[in-house]
Amino acid sequence: MKQDMDGLGVRWVVGPNIEVTVEETGPEQSCPPVLVLAGAPFVLTLVPPHDQETWPETVAFLRQLRDHADELAALLEARAERRDRAER
Numbered sequence: 001m002k003q004d005m006d007g008l009g010v011r012w013v014v015g016p017n018i019e020v021t022v023e024e025t026g027p028e029q030s031c032p033p034v035l036v037l038a039g040a041p042f043v044l045t046l047v048p049p050h051d052q053e054t055w056p057e058t059v060a061f062l063r064q065l066r067d068h069a070d071e072l073a074a075l076l077e078a079r080a081e082r083r084d085r086a087e088r
Contacts, residue, residue, distance in 0.1 A: 035062070067087060 018039035
């Protein structure tokens with residue numbers, strides 16, 4: 001994973017050996033699980049807000065993140081297939 005600073009903020013460029021995991025932070029209700037994206041030397045942790053009343057919005061955000069990650073994956077696959085066909 002490579003970090004770049006640009007006019008919009010921090011960007012991480014996806015590289016080899018990146019892991020995405022969900023990790024428990026404790027058994028209590030006040031210790032919700034977190035989503036971790038880890039790739040040396042950076043780690044990005046998505047942490048739900050402490051206010052459980054806002055968790056439905058967090059759920060909506062995570063589903064948007066999932067859906068858009070699927071969309072990006074499909075676009076990348078399509079472009080890779082077009083490139084492969086053009087190289088033949």
